[in-house]
Amino acid sequence: MAEFKLHCFAQSGNAYKSALMLACCEADWEAVWIDFFNGQTRKAEWRDTVNEMGEAPVLEHGGKKLTQSGVINAYLSKHFKKLGAENDDEELEVLRWTLFDNHKLSGVLGPYRFLNVLMPTAPDPAVMNFLKGRLDAAFAVLEVQLGRQPFVALDRPTIADLSCAGYVFYPADELNFDFKADYPNISAWMDRLKELPGWKPPYEMMPGEIFRAQR
Amino acid sequence: MAEFKLHCFAQSGNAYKSALMLACCEADWEAVWIDFFNGQTRKAEWRDTVNEMGEAPVLEHGGKKLTQSGVINAYLSKHFKKLGAENDDEELEVLRWTLFDNHKLSGVLGPYRFLNVLMPTAPDPAVMNFLKGRLDAAFAVLEVQLGRQPFVALDRPTIADLSCAGYVFYPADELNFDFKADYPNISAWMDRLKELPGWKPPYEMMPGEIFRAQR
Numbered sequence: 001m002a003e004f005k006l007h008c009f010a011q012s013g014n015a016y017k018s019a020l021m022l023a024c025c026e027a028d029w030e031a032v033w034i035d036f037f038n039g040q041t042r043k044a045e046w047r048d049t050v051n052e053m054g055e056a057p058v059l060e061h062g063g064k065k066l067t068q069s070g071v072i073n074a075y076l077s078k079h080f081k082k083l084g085a086e087n088d089d090e091e092l093e094v095l096r097w098t099l100f101d102n103h104k105l106s107g108v109l110g111p112y113r114f115l116n117v118l119m120p121t122a123p124d125p126a127v128m129n130f131l132k133g134r135l136d137a138a139f140a141v142l143e144v145q146l147g148r149q150p151f152v153a154l155d156r157p158t159i160a161d162l163s164c165a166g167y168v169f170y171p172a173d174e175l176n177f178d179f180k181a182d183y184p185n186i187s188a189w190m191d192r193l194k195e196l197p198g199w200k201p202p203y204e205m206m207p208g209e210i211f212r213a214q215r
Numbered sequence: 216m217a218e219f220k221l222h223c224f225a226q227s228g229n230a231y232k233s234a235l236m237l238a239c240c241e242a243d244w245e246a247v248w249i250d251f252f253n254g255q256t257r258k259a260e261w262r263d264t265v266n267e268m269g270e271a272p273v274l275e276h277g278g279k280k281l282t283q284s285g286v287i288n289a290y291l292s293k294h295f296k297k298l299g300a301e302n303d304d305e306e307l308e309v310l311r312w313t314l315f316d317n318h319k320l321s322g323v324l325g326p327y328r329f330l331n332v333l334m335p336t337a338p339d340p341a342v343m344n345f346l347k348g349r350l351d352a353a354f355a356v357l358e359v360q361l362g363r364q365p366f367v368a369l370d371r372p373t374i375a376d377l378s379c380a381g382y383v384f385y386p387a388d389e390l391n392f393d394f395k396a397d398y399p400n401i402s403a404w405m406d407r408l409k410e411l412p413g414w415k416p417p418y419e420m421m422p423g424e425i426f427r428a429q430r
Contacts, residue, residue, distance in 0.1 A: 047359070052356060052359055052360060053315055053319075053356050054352075054356065066307065066311075067311065068310070068311045068314045068315065070310065070311075070314045071307050071310050071311045071314065074307065074310060075307060078303075088293075092281065092286050092289065092290060095283070095285065095286050095289060096281075096282065096283045096285075096286045098314075099283045099285045099286065099313075099314070099317050100268055100283065102314050102317040102318040102322065103317040103318070103321070103322045104268075104322075106318075107317065107318040107319070107322045111349070124341040124342075124345070126339040126341040126342050127339075127341050127342055127345045130339070130342045130345075134326070137269075141267060141268050141269065144262070144267055145267060
C-alpha cells in the first residue's frame, strides 16, 4: 500500500494541485478515484466521514485526513522540505499568492470551466461574461507578476505556483483562454513548470477520462 | 503616529477582516481611507507602489507593506499571539477554513453584494442566481460546522472566524440573507463574535459611509 492516498479525479484542478505536488516530491502515492459526477463528494456519507466541505481532493497520510489543496500542499511541503518557504517573509508571500489564487483565479476558473464543458445544460451567457471579466482581471495581475520574476511568489517554484497552475494545463477548449497569444509571461511560466521533475498534465496524472457534456 | 496603518474603506469586507483583527488585538492602529469608488486601488500608481493585486486592505507596519487579509491576519496573529493556532494541526485547520472562505464564501459574497447594491447598473438576474446558489451551498457547509463546534476552525475564536465573518455583519439589505431565520448556527456564532473585545460592525470600524448606488 502506498504511503500517501489522494482521493481525486482527473477533471478536478484543485485535486491536480495536490497530485502535482505529490509527483514533484517523488512521494510514494496512489490516486483513489472519486466518482464526482455521480455526486460522491456531495453525499451525506462523504460529508460526515471524509470532508464536511463536500469537496475533493482529500489526502490520507499516517491516519490523518487532510482537505483543501492549499492545506495538503502546505503539509507536504513541510514534510518533504520542498517547494516551500524558507523564512517568515517568504511564508507570507507564498500564502498571499495561494489566497489570491483561491479568491480570484482557481475559485473562478474552476466554475467557469465547469459551466463551459461539464454541465449537461449550456451556460447562461451573462454568467459566463461575468466570470470571464473576473478571470481577465486575475490573469492580468498574474501576467504582470510573472514579468517581474520567474515564479509566482518567489524566484523559485513554490506551492503558490502549483495553486495558480491548478486549471491552466487543461485542454484549451475547456478554458477558452489562449495563453500563448494573450499572456506571454504566463505561457513562459507554464513552460517552466513543465520542467519540474514529475510534471504531467492533469489527465495523465489522475484517474478519469476527458469528456464533454452532451447537450 | 500609530504603529499600524491599515489602508481600508468601510465597504470592503476583506478590509474589515483585518480592521477587526487589529481591534481585537488592541493594536495601536489607524485607518487610512482608500478612495476605492474613484478607482484608487486600480490605478497604475497603486499597483506599482502598493499592491500589484489592485486590492484592499494593505497593512503598513515597521517598513513592511502586507496585502491579502489572510496574510495580514496571520502576521498579526503571530505578532500579538492572539486568535492563532497553537500547534501544526491547528494551523492546518485554521488555514483550511481561511481557504474555504476565500474560495467559496467571501470570494463569492463580496461580488454578490457589490453587484447587489454598489454597482451603478442593476445586476443581471442570471448572475445573481448563479452566485446565490454558490452562497447557499457555502453557508450550508458553515451552518453544519457551527452546529458541531462554537467557532469555525477550533473550539475558540481564530483568524479563520474573522475571515468567514468578513461580509456577514453588513446590513441585511446588502446581503439578502436572513441568518437568524435560515442559519441559526451561523446567527449564534455571529452573536459570539460580537462578544469579542473590540468588535464593532464594519461601518463603525472603518472610514466611509453607507451608500446605495443610484439606479
